[in-house]
Amino acid sequence: MHISKLQLFNFKNHESLNLELIPGVNILTGNNGVGKTNCLDAVHCLSNGKSYFTSLDSQLIKHGQDFFTIKAAVGNAIDTQDTTEILLQFDKGKKTIKKNGKNYPRLSDHIGFIQTVMITPYDIELVLGNSDERRRFMDLLISQLNTEYLHHLMVYRKAVEQRNSLLKAWSGRNMDDDLLESFDQKLIPSATLIHQIRYSITQEIIPIFKRIYAALASTDELVEINYSSPLHENAMQDLLKLNRSNDLFAERTTAGPHKDDWVFELQGNPLRKFGSQGQIKSFVIALKIAQYRFFQEKLGKTPILLLDDIFEKIDESRAQRLMELVESEGFGQILITDTHPERVEKHLSQLNGEHNHRSVG
Amino acid sequence: MEFSSKIVSDAVEALSGFPGIGRRTALRLVMYLLNRPEMEVAKLAESLIKLKTDLHLCTFCGNVSDARVCDICNNSSRSNGILCVVEDFSDLMAIESTRQFSGRYHVLGGLISPMDGVGPDDLSISSLVQRVENESITEVVMALSATIEGDTTLFYIGKKLKSLPVKMSCIARGISVGGEIEYADEVTLGRSILQRTEYNL
Secondary structure (H helix, E strand, C coil): CEEEEEEEEEECCEEEEEEECCCCEEEEECCCCCCHHHHHHHHHHHHHCCCCCCCCHHHHECCCCCEEEEEEEEECCCCCCCEEEEEEEEECCEEEEEECCEECCCHHHCCCCCCEEEECHHHHHHHHCCHHHHHHHHHHHHHHHCHHHHHHHHHHHHHHHHHHHHHHHCCCCCCCHHHHHHHHHHHHHHHHHHHHHHHHHHHHHHHHHHHHHHHHHCCCCCEEEEEECHHHCCCHHHHHHHCHHHHHHHCCCCCCHHHCEEEEEECCEEHHHHCCHHHHHHHHHHHHHHHHHHHHHHHCCCCEEEEECCCCCCCHHHHHHHHHHHHCCCCCCEEEEECCHHHHHHHHHCCCCCEEEEECC | CCCCCHHHHHHHHHHCCCCCCCHHHHHHHHHHHHCCCHHHHHHHHHHHHHHHHCCEECCCCCCEECCCCCHHHHCHHHCCCEEEEECCHHHHHHHHCCCCCCCEEEECCCCCEHHHCECHHHCCHHHHHHHHHHCCCCEEEECCCCCHHHHHHHHHHHHHHCCCCCEEEECCCCCCCCCCHHHCCHHHHHHHHHCCCCCCC
C-alpha cells in the first residue's frame, strides 16, 4: 500500500499543496519552515486520525482559516488500477474520514487501513524523557497488535483512577477493606495480563532491534533493552498487599504496571546518561525500524515509513547505512524530509532503486 | 438569543436545562406550548409537580411507586424468594418488560464510583443485606452493567452477602440474540467462549 497523491488544503502552513508520490523513496526538500514535516504529519493524520505532534485538531488549521482537508489516493502495490481515495476533513470542530466518498460510521473503523511508522527529531524524548514516553510508545505498539491488550489497559487505568479516588476519599478514616478489595480484584487480572504481554512482546522485539542497531551503527556497541517492572518478582495481588500502607499514606496506587519502565543501555550503561547525541538518535531510529519490522512480521502489512529530518546529528556513514537499510528489500513507501537536497541525493545516488525528489515551498 | 418577554425567556432557560435539549429545541417546545389550550398545559404542569409531591420510592425495593409499597412488592405471587438487584428503576423497567423474571427487585440507586463521590453508604446496600436476612431470600440475581463500576459493586455486595445462606448469581454476558459472531467485539466474544454453557437437546 502506498500513497500516490497527497492533497492538502489549509493544513498547517499549506494553503493548497499537491504532491505526486511514488511507491518507493520520496524525498521532500526545502528550507526551514516551508512545511516538509507538515506533509509527513498529514500522512500520519490520514493513518491514525490524529497528528503526531498535537492532540488538538484545531491547531492543525492554517492560521485565519476555519477548516482543513487532507486527501490522498492510496494505491495497491499488486493491482495498480485499484486506488482508494481517503479524505480527512476537519470543519466546525468535527472530524470526518471518508473512504471513496463514503463516511466511516466511526473514526476508529478507519484506523489500521493505512499503517505508518514516523521517525522525527522529537523521538529522542523516548530516551531522555520520563517513563511515560516509553510506556506510551510500547502501549501504542502493543495495542495495534493486540486488541485485548488495549481493553485491559483501559480497564486497568480506569480501575486505578477509581481506586485512587477511593484512597483520597477515605483519607484519615479507617479504610473499608471490602471496598478497597473490590477495586483490587478488578485491576489484578488486567495488571497481570498487561505485564505478561509487555514482557513477551519486549522479548520478541529485542533481537529485531539489536539486529537493526548493529546494521546501522556497524560497530560492536552492545545495546540492551531491559523491561523493568515490580511484577517480575511479585504477583499484582501481593504487590498491592505489600504497598497497602504506602498507598493509604500517599492516597494513590503506588505500585503496578502504570509505573513500568524500559531501560535503554549502551555498553552496559544507561543510554540517557552516557550516550552521545548520535548514539541516542541511532538507538531511537533502530527502535522505530524494529517497530516497523515487527508490524510487518505480525500483521503482514508494510507500513509507510515517514523519516523527518533523519540526517541531523548522525554521522555520514550511519546515514548511508540507514539509507541502505531502508532501500533493502521489504520496505515499502518511504517519505524523507531534509533541508539539504545535495546531502540526500548523495546518499541515494549510491543505491539502485528509483527515487522521487520533490521540493516543497 | 434575545427575547422580548422575560416569561418566554425563563421558560426557555428552564427547558434547556433538560438532558439532550438545547436552547433552540427549548424555544420550539415553548412555541408549541403557547399554541396549546390552557387546560392541556395546566395538566402537564400538574403531572410534573406530582413527580415531586406524590411519587414515592417503595419502602421495600426502592422502585418508583404511587403508593408506599410498589405493585411488584404488593403482589404476593412474586414472593418466590428470588431478588433481582438493579442499579436504578430504568434498569428495573427494562428487566420487567422482558416478562422473564417473576421475583422481586432491589434498586441500589447507583453504582459504587469514588470518582463521582458515590460510596457504599450512598446506595441501599445495607437494606439489601437486611432484606436477605429477614425475607427468606434463596437467590440474589445481580443484574448490573458490565462496567468497572458494575463489577466493583458486584464484588462488594458479594462480600457482604458471603456469610449469609443465599445463592448469588449474575446475569449472563455474551453474544446478543440475533447477533453475528463476525461482528461481535473481541472482548465479548472471548468472554462468551470462556463462559460457554452446556448445550442440551
